[in-house]
Structure formats: structure tokens, C-alpha cells
Amino acid sequence: MRISLLRGDITEQQVDAVVNAANSGLLGGGGVDGAIHRRGGPAILAECELLRTRDYPDGLPTGQAVPTTAGELPARWVIHTVGPTYAQSADRSAQLADCYRSSLRVADELGAGSVAFPAISTGIYRYPLDEAARIALRTVRETPTDVADVRFVLFDDAALSAFEAARDELGS
Structure with missing residues (x-):
């Protein structure tokens, strides 16, 4: 698996799947979640509403993930996952x-x-960037998967720096 780190807009990535840092309600919000819903259009929200009605009436539990269409995004799918709030x-x-x-x-x-x-979880859920970066990189490296290309698309220089430091600490 190739893991890359880049600063950019996740909604512009031409990949098979974009991961959405969703809230448990799956109905859009701020940050990455809001950007994905805005750019992807109403098809994503329609599928999320169906998931809420059919499968997750109390919301998607923290740590789980579900797919939907990517709507108008250049990706094929959006994988919604709910991160924990830091405490x-x-x-x-x-x-x-x-x-x-x-x-x-x-x-x-x-x-x-x-x-x-x-x-x-590093936005409104306040997970410290350095700790979140280590967890993310270590977990992706250690998880058996057929995914060949993993990109961490980071919104700003602080996030990119934290992920670069974690990569260097964990060893390339």
C-alpha cells in the first residue's frame, strides 16, 4: 500500500472513495462533512436519510463506517465514519x-x-493533531486491506506538519 500526505481539498480528490468525518446524524454538518455534502450535492444526503431511516434511527455509532454514492464528487463513493470527541x-x-x-x-x-x-476528529471534536496523526497512520499501516493507494488529504499546514511528524516518528 502506498500512503501519501498532502495539503488540499478532499472534495477534489479523484479516488475511488473519500472518507467523510461525519456526525452520527449523517445529515451534513460543518468542516469536512459540510464540504462533502455541499460539493457532492443532494444524492449524498438522500442516501444518508435512507440509512438513518432504515438502518441507523439513533445515528451511526462512533467508529463505524457506511458507504453512499459520492454524488457530484470526482470519487465513486463516500465512506461516512463518526469519530470520537476528544476528552x-x-x-x-x-x-x-x-x-x-x-x-x-x-x-x-x-x-x-x-x-x-x-x-x-481533529476539527470540532478537538482530537489533538499529533496524537490523531499517529493513530491514523499506525492504524492504516497495520490494517490488512486490498486498498493500494491511501491519501491523507489535510486541510491546512498544521495538519500536514502533524502527519509528517507522525510519519517520521513511526518510520516510513
């Missing part, structure tokens, strides 16, 4: 790792060869 009083690293594992499992089920990830 100093509770170790939620396993839940964050589950987001990456679950997303790769869904990608394998879809037959996706390329996946773009954001820095899950």
Missing part, C-alpha cells in the same frame, strides 16, 4: 482507530483501490 478524562484512541479500520473494511467491500482520508 482528557477518557482514552478514545481505540474508537478513532476503529474509524480507519472500519473505513478500510468498507472500501474493501466496495472494491475501492484508492481512498482519501481527512484527519478524523
Whole structure:
């Protein structure tokens, strides 16, 4: 598997699947979630509404992942996953790792060869970038998958720097 780190807009990635750092409601929100829903158009929301009605009336649980169409995005699918909210009083690293594992499992089920990830939980859910980057990179490296191309598409220089430092710490 080839893992790359880049600064950019995840909604512009030409990959098989884009991972959405969704909220449990699956109905759009801010940050990456809002950008994916806005750029992807109403087809994504329609499938998310169906998932909520049919499969997840109480919302998608933290750490799980589900696919939808990518609508108007250049990707084929969106894989929605709900990251944990950071708390100093509770170790939620396993839940964050589950987001990456679950997303790769869904990608394998879809037959996706390329996946773009954001820095899950590092926005409004306040997970510290350096810790989140180590968890993300370690989990992706250690998860058995048929995905050949994994991209971490990071919104700003701070996120990119954190992921580069984690990559260097973990060894290329």
C-alpha cells in the first residue's frame, strides 16, 4: 500500500472513495462533512436519510463506517465514519482507530483501490493533531486491506506538519 500526505481539498480528490468525518446524524454538518455534502450535492444526503431511516434511527455509532454514492464528487463513493470527541478524562484512541479500520473494511467491500482520508476528529471534536496523526497512520499501516493507494488529504499546514511528524516518528 502506498500512503501519501498532502495539503488540499478532499472534495477534489479523484479516488475511488473519500472518507467523510461525519456526525452520527449523517445529515451534513460543518468542516469536512459540510464540504462533502455541499460539493457532492443532494444524492449524498438522500442516501444518508435512507440509512438513518432504515438502518441507523439513533445515528451511526462512533467508529463505524457506511458507504453512499459520492454524488457530484470526482470519487465513486463516500465512506461516512463518526469519530470520537476528544476528552482528557477518557482514552478514545481505540474508537478513532476503529474509524480507519472500519473505513478500510468498507472500501474493501466496495472494491475501492484508492481512498482519501481527512484527519478524523481533529476539527470540532478537538482530537489533538499529533496524537490523531499517529493513530491514523499506525492504524492504516497495520490494517490488512486490498486498498493500494491511501491519501491523507489535510486541510491546512498544521495538519500536514502533524502527519509528517507522525510519519517520521513511526518510520516510513
